[in-house]
Amino acid sequence: MTSEQPALVLRDLRKTFGSAVAVDGIDLEVRRGEFVTLLGPSGSGKTTTLRMIAGFMSPSGGSIEIDGQDMTRVPPYRRDVGMVFQNYALFPHMTAAQNVAFPLRMRRQSRPDVERRVSEALDLVKLRDLGGRYPRQLSGGQQQRIALARAVVFQPRLLLMDEPLGALDRKLRESLQLEIIRVSRELGATVLYVTHDQEEALVMSDRIAIFSEGRIEQLGNGEDLYDRPASLFVADFIGESNILRGRYEADGADGGWMTRGPWRWRVGRVAAEQAALEAGAAAALVIRPERTRILDGGSDLVPGSNVVDATVGEVLNLGPDTKYELTLEGGQRVSVREPRERGGRELHRGDQVRLTWAVEDGLLLADRDVTST
Amino acid sequence: MTTAGETRRRTPPSLAGKRDRWSWLVIPATVFLAAFFLVPLVAMVIRSVTDPVDAGISNYERFFSQEAYARVLVNTFWIAVLSTAACLAIGYPFAYLMSIVPGRWSGLLLIAVLLPFWSSLLVRTFAWQVLLRDTGVINRFLLDLGLIDEPLTLIRTTGGVIVGMSHILLPFMVLPIYAVMRRIDPEFGRAAANLGASPFAAFIRVFVPLSLPGVLAGCLLVFVLALGFYITPALLGGLGDQMISQLIVQQIQQRLDWGFGTAMSVVLVGITLAILFISSRAIRLQDVFGSAVED
Numbered sequence: 001m002t003s004e005q006p007a008l009v010l011r012d013l014r015k016t017f018g019s020a021v022a023v024d025g026i027d028l029e030v031r032r033g034e035f036v037t038l039l040g041p042s043g044s045g046k047t048t049t050l051r052m053i054a055g056f057m058s059p060s061g062g063s064i065e066i067d068g069q070d071m072t073r074v075p076p077y078r079r080d081v082g083m084v085f086q087n088y089a090l091f092p093h094m095t096a097a098q099n100v101a102f103p104l105r106m107r108r109q110s111r112p113d114v115e116r117r118v119s120e121a122l123d124l125v126k127l128r129d130l131g132g133r134y135p136r137q138l139s140g141g142q143q144q145r146i147a148l149a150r151a152v153v154f155q156p157r158l159l160l161m162d163e164p165l166g167a168l169d170r171k172l173r174e175s176l177q178l179e180i181i182r183v184s185r186e187l188g189a190t191v192l193y194v195t196h197d198q199e200e201a202l203v204m205s206d207r208i209a210i211f212s213e214g215r216i217e218q219l220g221n222g223e224d225l226y227d228r229p230a231s232l233f234v235a236d237f238i239g240e241s242n243i244l245r246g247r248y249e250a251d252g253a254d255g256g257w258m259t260r261g262p263w264r265w266r267v268g269r270v271a272a273e274q275a276a277l278e279a280g281a282a283a284a285l286v287i288r289p290e291r292t293r294i295l296d297g298g299s300d301l302v303p304g305s306n307v308v309d310a311t312v313g314e315v316l317n318l319g320p321d322t323k324y325e326l327t328l329e330g331g332q333r334v335s336v337r338e339p340r341e342r343g344g345r346e347l348h349r350g351d352q353v354r355l356t357w358a359v360e361d362g363l364l365l366a367d368r369d370v371t372s373t
Numbered sequence: 374m375t376t377a378g379e380t381r382r383r384t385p386p387s388l389a390g391k392r393d394r395w396s397w398l399v400i401p402a403t404v405f406l407a408a409f410f411l412v413p414l415v416a417m418v419i420r421s422v423t424d425p426v427d428a429g430i431s432n433y434e435r436f437f438s439q440e441a442y443a444r445v446l447v448n449t450f451w452i453a454v455l456s457t458a459a460c461l462a463i464g465y466p467f468a469y470l471m472s473i474v475p476g477r478w479s480g481l482l483l484i485a486v487l488l489p490f491w492s493s494l495l496v497r498t499f500a501w502q503v504l505l506r507d508t509g510v511i512n513r514f515l516l517d518l519g520l521i522d523e524p525l526t527l528i529r530t531t532g533g534v535i536v537g538m539s540h541i542l543l544p545f546m547v548l549p550i551y552a553v554m555r556r557i558d559p560e561f562g563r564a565a566a567n568l569g570a571s572p573f574a575a576f577i578r579v580f581v582p583l584s585l586p587g588v589l590a591g592c593l594l595v596f597v598l599a600l601g602f603y604i605t606p607a608l609l610g611g612l613g614d615q616m617i618s619q620l621i622v623q624q625i626q627q628r629l630d631w632g633f634g635t636a637m638s639v640v641l642v643g644i645t646l647a648i649l650f651i652s653s654r655a656i657r658l659q660d661v662f663g664s665a666v667e668d
Contacts (some may be wrong), residue, residue: 054567087558
């Protein structure tokens, strides 16, 4: 086996339940030691994909390769893949240490080996002293760590995690995110992680696969997804976005224009080239809230900026930032995020303002979903 | 999981108030139990030491000093143990089948278990007589096929008693086991497979231990009910298969020795209570498996 060989290869993986398509042709390659997250709303097929890799469901089509071996029809207990379940699935009639020992005993390892590796695994998750406790005597976070220790103790070829932090409160979740990253780095494990929490995905992953309706909408690192979303769905799903819908008009080699009612906004050259839209196509201009500015009545428009009139709605204090919810003519809502400045201006509900953003901060994307405008 | 179980066990304040308001509803049941169960039980205990007038503990001495009675007591236990074992051997796989087939099939299987429940015990016992006796259906069938030359002795044997009793007691084994199995999270099975357990290993190492609370409850029910059986051993058993209830009926109806009869009844009730008490401690196992049993 060469080190270039991917740890996991999915080819045109499909799963249908009757007439419902849950997974609709997934292609994915995961490198050894990589941390890849499957991110998407519930029902987008990410958990079904994970369960097919674990072998709990058989695919309706396509193939699963682990370390270069075809695993598509191999039963789960011969796949050598570790999994952390959403509800941990720790065996309640076994102590934490017995739970961690279970995969080793199933592999008929000698007693001293089992003992040594169990204590190593408990050390790894920093729960050395709690091995004798039953799962019901452990807190949610401790159970999660034991589940992690159990899933890695037999050095599986692949570690699958199905929303393992979903049941925990925010603070604990954040500390366990770091814990999982540390453990997987220490072991050099290849991880496939499922979540619907985009922040979690951004913090933990080398690459993220955005799932929508059984397909991978975009695959890339957090920066790719945030700065260069491939579709309106990704732009909307990752981070907050202001989406202005309209028609696209090409303007030679120099970018183009977006038109919507009386408004006309400049589209940058790079954005126009990336989107490669035909003239007159339904399009959306995406601007991140932190790239949008509110102009006071008096101040002048910076050259090279776009502008639109808006009415102030909610004013939300987010600590370091202030978030303004605004309404455009025609009822569309947008939000603006600005750092709070001492002695800065104060805006109130109902104030008439102008919104502005730099031309290069506007992302142009095809609007496949025109009817919902 | 654990925390959810704990919060569920606590009664919300609003419900507690409601429970107080409706608590008078238990009065009819309490009165009924007191009048028709507790009072006769006390009367029975009193009679066992006052009949004849100066009896004292002589009725009990008589019971425990004669080997014949001890043998019946041992026999009663033995038959109850065998019936429980037979019920477990049939009931556990049956309950497992019920828990893995799709809903509509498990409903059919449930009806199959409960159907005999809805016919009289006497009728069922006579039905077994018809099946098991020397000229009965089973022997006739085997003779006609030429598989045997002489009728097998099926009736008036311990085997006959066990067959009849376990048929009647089977639902009491199947239902508690099924109730526990149904609530075992299938995720445990997947976790076991994921960790390298073959289907058989996963069953033995994970599923069976998690179903134990149901097994324990089923065995206890069947065993305690079997201890008091009367009609079935009387009709299907031989002389050696006498159970203590038959002895009690004999003393009271034929010998009119109420003192000795009630003393034996007290011994039976006492033993049953002792078993219930001991197992109520053992069944604290349910706490150990608590999170598996609660979904």
